[in-house]
Amino acid sequence: xxxxxxxxxxxxxxDRRDQLLDLGVRLLSTRSVDxxxxxxxxxxxxxxxxxxxxxxxxKQGFHxxxxxxxxxxxxxxxxxxxxxxxxxxxARSLEAYVDYVVSNFAGYTSLVRAAAGGDEALREIYExxxxxxxxxxxxxxxxxxxxxxxxxxxxTPSTRLLARGWSAMTEDVVMAWVREPAGxxxxxxxxxxxxxxxxxxxxxxxxxxxxxx
Amino acid sequence: xxxxxxxxxxxxxxDRRDQLLDLGVRLLSTRSVDxxxxxxxxxxxxxxxxxxxxxxxxKQGFHxxxxxxxxxxxxxxxxxxxxxxxxxxxARSLEAYVDYVVSNFAGYTSLVRAAAGGDEALREIYExxxxxxxxxxxxxxxxxxxxxxxxxxxxTPSTRLLARGWSAMTEDVVMAWVREPAGxxxxxxxxxxxxxxxxxxxxxxxxxxxxxx
Numbered sequence: 001x002x003x004x005x006x007x008x009x010x011x012x013x014x015d016r017r018d019q020l021l022d023l024g025v026r027l028l029s030t031r032s033v034d035x036x037x038x039x040x041x042x043x044x045x046x047x048x049x050x051x052x053x054x055x056x057x058x059k060q061g062f063h064x065x066x067x068x069x070x071x072x073x074x075x076x077x078x079x080x081x082x083x084x085x086x087x088x089x090x091a092r093s094l095e096a097y098v099d100y101v102v103s104n105f106a107g108y109t110s111l112v113r114a115a116a117g118g119d120e121a122l123r124e125i126y127e128x129x130x131x132x133x134x135x136x137x138x139x140x141x142x143x144x145x146x147x148x149x150x151x152x153x154x155x156t157p158s159t160r161l162l163a164r165g166w167s168a169m170t171e172d173v174v175m176a177w178v179r180e181p182a183g184x185x186x187x188x189x190x191x192x193x194x195x196x197x198x199x200x201x202x203x204x205x206x207x208x209x210x211x212x213x
Numbered sequence: 214x215x216x217x218x219x220x221x222x223x224x225x226x227x228d229r230r231d232q233l234l235d236l237g238v239r240l241l242s243t244r245s246v247d248x249x250x251x252x253x254x255x256x257x258x259x260x261x262x263x264x265x266x267x268x269x270x271x272k273q274g275f276h277x278x279x280x281x282x283x284x285x286x287x288x289x290x291x292x293x294x295x296x297x298x299x300x301x302x303x304a305r306s307l308e309a310y311v312d313y314v315v316s317n318f319a320g321y322t323s324l325v326r327a328a329a330g331g332d333e334a335l336r337e338i339y340e341x342x343x344x345x346x347x348x349x350x351x352x353x354x355x356x357x358x359x360x361x362x363x364x365x366x367x368x369t370p371s372t373r374l375l376a377r378g379w380s381a382m383t384e385d386v387v388m389a390w391v392r393e394p395a396g397x398x399x400x401x402x403x404x405x406x407x408x409x410x411x412x413x414x415x416x417x418x419x420x421x422x423x424x425x426x
Contacts, residue, residue: 112329113329115329116325116326116328116329157395157396157397158397158401158402158405160395161386161389161395161397161402161405162386162405162409164385164386164389165382165383165385165386165406165409166382168381168382168384168385168386169378169379169381169382169385169413170378171381172377172378172381172382173374173375173377173378173381176374176377177374182370182373182374183370184370184371184374188371189371189374191416192371192374192375192416193378193416194416195415195416196375196378196412196413196416198412199409199411199412199413199414199415199416200382200409200412200413201412202408202412203404203405203406203407203408203409203412
């Protein structure tokens, strides 16, 4: 990536917009959505506010485009490797997620908070990203019938709900751990979260009243 | 509870404030924190805005007092029964939680969103309530050494982190379920969440690499 600060590069409007979005995402990694203004972007990119309004329409349009880009980046960097054992592929994806949250903590926190806030469009982008991350569990597992069997699960509304829950748990635990590791090493954290997934899903096959396997 | 709308009751200022807070919490059950204004409360309580500012200082003070009261209510109604088998006590507490979220969905959603929003005081109240709910798992389990043994856990930073994660999962799953039950009955939901707790905590005792028990 080339620096956009202080000099102009001849490029197509589409390329230019992508470059501005990349810059917006980088700025978001250390500040909240609310602190991400057209003014800050204009200063960092060395271009006029008017041109930014031309690209993004409004501050809200800019926020949505940046949050969409950040969500796409998250989905991309946490893509499981195409090859390998399913549990190993999920473990690699989980580690990439933890690394992403560590590297982009302020921006990720901001994304989660923005999703909970008043802007319905930001919430939808966040929910779509969450759904994409959760669906992967089933995609990877479905690619290997033995894994579904190993987890003892079928793809039902209740297992989808539980997978979503595991994803929420992971988000909450990783964010709590980044704020306060409490002596828990990253390898242990990854292990705990990976081990929790079959633990969570296994509940969907035991009968009511048998809380323990 | 007596209705406060349309008539005055002679009571102490402390009683009066409590009554206004109860009304605020009831109003919160069907609207967001942002929609909960001094004006709405004044109209519902049949008293002047000036008097409400006297009690709560500001709109922000009013919001904090109502959210604090809502959090206290949540902790109170979900208190596990004092007697019984530990897993049964936790199951009863979980059911009370689900019932609370169902009955107060708008207000609870609002509480969760407010906690994620910009007001640090609201976030703290929410975090305290979450911590209180999570600590119970250990309080109940610690009251019965066999339960800790049955879960195969010790009270360590990593199990505290996982219990917090289970609590986040529960919140997310219950809210998703209320919005879209997808054919999952309440009894099944309760079973899935209760079964997930030992499933989540069990991970803390297996060694790295052994994701499955």
